[in-house]
Amino acid sequence: MTIKEFAYLCGCNPQTLRYYDHVDLLKPVKVDQWSGYRYYEEEQALAFVKIKNLQKAGFTIEEIKEFLDKDNHVIYKAFDAKIAEVEKRLQEIKAIQRSYQTEMDIIQEKISEARKKVTEALQEYDPVVEFGISSDEYADIIGNVNSYFDNIVVSDIGQFDYEEFHHGEGTSEEQECLGFLHNPEYEVVFEKHGWSNIKDFIDEFIDLEDGAEYALYIRVTDDKAAHHIAFANTILGVLLAKNPGKKRSLSCNIEKSADDQNHFWLLKHKKY
Numbered sequence: 001m002t003i004k005e006f007a008y009l010c011g012c013n014p015q016t017l018r019y020y021d022h023v024d025l026l027k028p029v030k031v032d033q034w035s036g037y038r039y040y041e042e043e044q045a046l047a048f049v050k051i052k053n054l055q056k057a058g059f060t061i062e063e064i065k066e067f068l069d070k071d072n073h074v075i076y077k078a079f080d081a082k083i084a085e086v087e088k089r090l091q092e093i094k095a096i097q098r099s100y101q102t103e104m105d106i107i108q109e110k111i112s113e114a115r116k117k118v119t120e121a122l123q124e125y126d127p128v129v130e131f132g133i134s135s136d137e138y139a140d141i142i143g144n145v146n147s148y149f150d151n152i153v154v155s156d157i158g159q160f161d162y163e164e165f166h167h168g169e170g171t172s173e174e175q176e177c178l179g180f181l182h183n184p185e186y187e188v189v190f191e192k193h194g195w196s197n198i199k200d201f202i203d204e205f206i207d208l209e210d211g212a213e214y215a216l217y218i219r220v221t222d223d224k225a226a227h228h229i230a231f232a233n234t235i236l237g238v239l240l241a242k243n244p245g246k247k248r249s250l251s252c253n254i255e256k257s258a259d260d261q262n263h264f265w266l267l268k269h270k271k272y
Contacts, residue, residue, distance in 0.1 A: 001039065001040055001042065002038070002039060003018075003028070003037070003038040003039070003040065006040035006044070006045070009042065009045050010048045010049075010052075012048070012052070017038070017040075017048075018038075020048075021038065023061050024065070025051050025061065025064060025065065025068070026044060026047055026048060026051055029041050029044070047068065050067065050068070050075065054067060054075070054078070057079060057082050058082060058086075059078070111149065114149075115149040117229065118145060118233060119142065119145065119146065121227065121229040122138075122141070122142050122145065122229075122230050122233060122234070123142070124227075124230070125227050125231070125234065127230075129197060130197050130198055130199065130224070130231070130234075131197075131198055131199050131202070131234055131235070132197075132199035133238065137238075137241070138234070140237075141233070141234060141237030141238070141241065144237055144240065145233055145237065180215055180217050180253065180267055181265065181267075183267075184270075185269060185270055185271070186215060186268065186269055187267060187268055187270055188265055188266070188267050189205075189266050189267065189268045190204065190205040190264075190265070191263075191264060191265045192204070192264045193261065193262070193263045193264070194261050194262065194263075195262050198264075201264075205266050206238075206239065206242045206243075207242075207243070208239065208243045208246060208248050208250075209246075209268070210246040210247060211246070211247050211248065212248055212249075212268055212269070213248070213249040213268065213269035214248065214249065214250050214251070214266060214267065214268055214269075215250075215251050215253070215266075215267045215268075215269075216232075216235065216236075216251065216252040216264075216265070216266055217253050217267065218232075218252070218253070218254045218255075218262075218264050218265070219254075219255055219256070219257040219258070219261075219262065219263040220254060220255075220256065220262050220263075221256075221260055221261070221262060224262070225254065225255070228254045231254060232252040232253075232254050233252075235252060236250050236252050
């Protein structure tokens with residue numbers, strides 16, 4: 001029978017049969033070499049039912065091919081296994097649903113803790129000597145930091161990166177920072193060594209490229225390291241304030257210097 005007649009017998013669209021032919025699931029018994037018409041035998045309708053139901057049950061094309069020559073006993077066992085798999089996944093989703101609000105509350109609490117830690121560090125810090133900015137400019141930076149936390153709460157808690165507010169703490173972070181200098185995806189676009197204060201050279205790297213992704217890696221003496229949270233957020237705040245309207249990604253990693261000297265690197269992601 002023609003593909004149209006066979007499609008009517010199976011209760012499907014001829015396009016479905018053409019697709020099954022294309023993926024080698026159900027080939028016609030004959031294809032006219034002149035017209036290209038496909039012809040099927042009535043018995044192939046049983047194979048069609050097997051294929052259609054296995055497909056609806058979620059089996060892949062390759063899995064279905066393995067079942068084409070199997071009897072109904074094997075097929076039913078396959079359905080049982082699929083049901084068990086789906087039921088297991090359903091239980092996992094239900095467990096996720098039950099824990100969802102608890103995890104949201106935990107994340108919200110961690111955000112609040114980070115906000116408090118950063119805000120207190122900024123309020124206790126005097127940036128005049130280091131950055132040469134006025135009290136009004138510094139107040140704006142603190143306000144922008146708080147706005148950042150507000151946006152996390154309002155928009156998407158899942159976007160929050162706690163590590164952004166923990167600079168230079170722990171061996172693993174130190175290794176990650178050092179990796180920036182050897183990461184082939186980043187290039188050093190500015191560096192300064194043996195400096196006293198950021199204000200002495202900030203104008204040399206203040207102009208950031210629109211749309212670029214930057215990473216600041218800073219090694220500082222003990223007196224500066226003691227205020228690493230405020231130091232990092234202040235320098236990020238200054239850079240953002242000096243580059244209004246630009247789309248840019250900034251991160252800052254700070255660690256104690258091993259040679260009692262201050263070192264600064266500005267790196268840019270090479271994809272930009």
